[in-house]
Amino acid sequence: MRRRQFVAAAAASAALAPLAARVVSAAPAPTALTPELIEAAKKEGKVTYYTAMDLSVAEPMAKAFETRYPGIKVAVERTGAERLFNRIGQEVGSNIRRVDVANSSDAAHFIVWKRQGWLEPFLTPDMAENLPADQRDADGAFVNQRTHLSTIAYNTKLVKPEDAPKGFVDLLDPKYSGKLVKGHPGYSGTIMTATQQLAKALGWEYFDKLSKQKVLQVQSATEPPKRIEAGERAIAVDGSDYLFWMAKERGAPVEIVHAVEGTPQISNPMAIFKSSPNPNAARLLVGWIMSPEGQEFIVKVSGQYPANKRVKAKEGRPALASIKTLPEDPLEVEKTADEIKSRYQRYFKV
Template sequence: MMTQLARYLLVASVIAAVLAAMVPLAVAQEPRVVVYSSAGAEIGEELAAAFMKRNQNIKVESIYAGTGVVWTRTRAEAGRPQGDLCMCGGSENFDINYDLLESYKSQQDADIPADFKDAKAPPRYYGMSLPIQVIIVNSKLVQRRDYPRGWKDLADPRWKGKIIWANPRLSASAYAQLFQLIKIGGWDLVKGVLANAIITPSSGLAYQGVADGEFLLGMTGEGNVYDLRAKGYPVDVIYPVEGTGLRFDAIGLIKGGPNPRSGRLFYEFTLSRDAHMLYVKSGSRRSVRPDVPTPPGMPSTSRIPLVPYDAVKAGKDRGINLIIFDELLAKK
């Protein structure tokens, strides 16, 4: 005859077994995708909302941070990945962290030009937008006749303390700016700009600082200037006369991500024309897709002085360039 204790243990074990069986069922009923992003919450939430509208059973969890922070986290988790996708800065960042990415040929591979995706097949990343780097100026505080014309003008002593620049170690766009300054004028130009600039840890603080009138000039992606102007801020965009590099931001699947099916669905969506139209409408971003128009008010790339941007060299030289920059910053 079963004792009361034995009966209790039996019931408890049955309940535990039922609960254990329910856990994976609950997870299966609530699939999710985890996105690591440095693209900004505004466009990130637009993409997530549009995706979840089409895939109502999948929840998008977006984690936002600077590009350097995102990739550091992704590498730290390599043994047990917690994210499914990285939407994190220019292609040079993806080349540096190539081993963390999954090879996958998108159904929309043919819609993405060869210049804007991983050259290897199957690709480990695809381009999303073209973050052309420009000079932002507060048009209320600087008269048009006094505007700088290019990168070299930022080293003019008259701008001392009036320029804000994000830290290239923490910001992918700021590193792209540093790389272009080195190419145009070497480290002497970098020293001159650094002597005039206040360094901030966030690229967002850089362009917002100019918009708010705390600084006269800054460096940023062109889309940020057009967004601020649309919101009523007194800002102008300057395309440097020396030229600015045509580089692209990318997205890729994290190798071994916890939600591979949902991750690929979200990946395919971000590469679609509909998603790229969101980049244009919500973030004033130029799409890498030829079938997506230029954002309203922006000049065509044919009217912008462009120069080649060697993303492979930018990635290869990143370590030594940041060491030298840190040394110069410490002496500032």
């Protein structure tokens, strides 16, 4: 079902009518992670976390939370952001109460969920004080859990530095034919966001030309880094940069390229759902992830850029402000998601 059609169908459900009509108008008063909240969360004993983040980061993060708060188990449900969006819509539309907290690499999802009245605004005092305005929704409905980039990368055993591309247009050179791998916007929120940015910067004719380069088309933004590390393809057109960096730090022959045209920047919001079956554990999980402790854990494990201003970027990674990035526009993605998928599908198929 198409993205907008699906949202409309869900809103028509009798069970959702009151929520769809409800409008969030102001950020809530900050809620501290008090002993009483922690105790209530432990009585619930579990929390379900839907995410598009790679399991190599999501599962260790969940274990760190469980260590911090013994007695609460985190069920990590990982899939591509676009599938995550459809799954949550189907569950809420069928009155299935499963998701507690969701994190997506497509920020446009949160625009839809907020409009539908599905999100439960939540802020801790630390979040209210230390998350800059551009890292949280004005009404407290969601916050940016982390930021990463969708970068070009290459295998240094297969491509010499002097032969490596310096930007996206370089990838159209015939010498790279049959050597490229890229993700798909119909599955990945990272690639959905990056596709919108690149189409705006370079035009759809760029993708038409790129498709003639015998590109290996995969689904998730987490796959190109793995294909490059394994040597299955020499160059990644796109992919989650934190996985390229993690591979490089393991000693893999991987080098990251920040494109001369600008690199797509990807925010990754997170929110609690009103239908959460474990609301106290959900608040505790979000509060911990966005705290200095949780943000530092994400930075340490993956090097993704933190939202909490009390936490510094990982040593050895370029400062986000030093990288030329393409502007992110979740509102435009939300409006044009179906068109992006349709136009892209003309050129590439999984």
